[in-house]
Amino acid sequence: MAPHNAPIMPEETLAAAAGDDSASTEPAFDAAAASAHLRHHVQHAHPQEPAPTTTTEHPAPCLIVVMGVSGSGKSTLGHALGKAYDLPFLDGDDLHPPTNVAKMSAGTPLTDADRAPWLVRIRTEAERVGG
Secondary structure (H helix, E strand, O other), X not given: OOOOOXXXXXXXXXXXHOOOOOOOOOOOOOHHHHHHHHHHHHHHXXXXXXXXXXXXXXXXOOOOOOOOOXXXXXXXXXXXXXXXXXXXXXXXXXXXXXXXXXHHHOOOOOOHHHHHHHHHHHHHHHHHHHO
């Protein structure tokens, strides 16, 4: 298996990308290295197919989804990625209907039925901003 050499954003550069002026001012993200890393893994995952290339003058739609447990840094990373790529940042928690917010505030777990309209809204917003 190929070594994992993905460009990593150190904490200080992540803070800089998120707008923390007290952090280092070095570039927060090396897009060329990230692209090469992704192409390498696509080629290894599907060796029988050529890696995709872009031949249009218009950039392909971009949607980045960050998932993880509470407190893992999803929002910090999402804001930094949005800034680095000049993309809108949407937090899924902000898309919950008021009834879900009330249930969660009361400490009541959400059911699959509770989550259904929230997931539809996430998809709708993702399609709107990501193409």
